[in-house]
Amino acid sequence: MSLTFFLVLRSVAERAAEGTQDGILAASATAMADSLRNVADGVTLDLPYSALSMLGSVGQDRVFYRVVVDGQTLTGYDDLPLPQNIPSNGEPKFESLVFRGDKVRVAVVSRTVGNLGSLIRADVAVAQTREALEATSRRITAIATGVGAGFFVLATLLSLWAAQSALAPIDRMTASVTRRGPKDLRPVTTDTPRELVPLVDALNSFMSRLRASLLRTEDFIAEAAHRVRTPLATVRTQAEVTHHKLTKPEHKAAIREMIRAIDESSRSAGQMLDHAMVTFRADSLAKDALDLVQLTVEACNRLAPTAELKDNTILRSLPDHPVTFHGDGILLQAALLNILDNAIKYSPAESDVQVRVTEGDEICLSVTDEGRGFGGVDISRLTERYQRGSNVGDIVGSGLGLTIAHDVARAHGGRLSITENTKGQGACVSLYLPR
Helix, strand or coil: CHHHHHHHHHHHHHHHHHHHHHHHHHHHHHHHHHCEEEECCEEEECCCHHHHHHHHCCCCCCEEEEEEECCEEEEECCCCCCCCCCCCCCCCEEEEEEECCEEEEEEEEEEEEEECCEEEEEEEEEEEECHHHHHHHHHHHHHHHHHHHHHHHHHHHHHHHHHHHHHHHHHHHHHHHHCCCCCCCCCCCCCCCHHHHHHHHHHHHHHHHHHHHHHHHHHHHHHHHHHHHHHHHHHHHHHHHHHHHCCCHHHHHHHHHHHHHHHHHHHHHHHHHHHHHHHHHHCCCCCEEEEHHHHHHHHHHHHHHHHHHCCCEEEEECCCCCCEEEECHHHHHHHHHHHHHHHHHHCCCCCEEEEEEEECCEEEEEEECCCCCCCCCCHHHCCCCCCCCCCCCCCCCCCCHHHHHHHHHHHCCCEEEEEECCCCCCEEEEEEEEC
């Protein structure tokens, strides 16, 4: 686009400069033609030097002329070529050509000299080199280009200002929404132009539907956790009572399989609901002031009866002072319970489970057991859903416990570390949280 503008501008400048030069050349040739006189012995010319000096005043160009009478050069440069088809009505004819190695512009005027009895045609040609023409053309082009560039810059600045003014309401609305927390689903009330009112109304309507959907999801998770776990616990209790009343080994074996299936279903349903809760709450993470020591004590107390059924001992190595952390207590407790429950479940009877809370560059909550370890499986994949060790097929599990702990750690800007027990058989799972 800019190249096209420059070429058009250059063409217009050249035509304007050429038109100025043609006017002067035509006036000079006409003045010389008007000075031709018919005398007894032929045609004479009183050369008007003012005409040539007028051409010389234009610039440093050289001027040439030639007067041809009846096909013969009367005066001037005999080798100056004349254009073809010169009008006989006195109108000037212009042509650009090369003369003595220079580009020149030629104007020719034809006159008829003499009386009715003896008419002689005379052609008067005046030529001038084109240095001044090209200099004028360049000067006009430069000035026009500068003016055009100035207007372009001005137009660009005005366009940017207009665009920023038009987008300012959108920027204000964007900033208003961006500054909000994940739980803030209030309607947007920022002043906006009429054109943006439908967009704001649509956004407010969407947030209202989203808020209602999130509330329904939270209610559903809580209700589902209650309605799934309670019936399964009731069925398991009844199955255990029935198991004690039976005497035939085959009936007892059948009931034990049923109890195992109930346990597996209860655990899977519970962990799936826990995982859904973690996914839901991670988007609106609470930032409550928590004592991680107290949180760990509560988790150990809740699972102490489960450990006692296998004669496992939960050993606690905890600081004697509170360890404060700002986070979501429900999610952190779910992570700790899943890690500790895994350690108890996979530990042999009459073994120890070590629980530690340490402080350093990070806060570390670790659980170490003396169980089976991971059986050579790729440890990095154990945080994926439904992934379990290769040596625990005979133990009820859903493969979601470490996934839940991993998601909780990430939601709090921390990480989950899974390693083998460095002091013997078993595993060590550590939840690292930023200070």
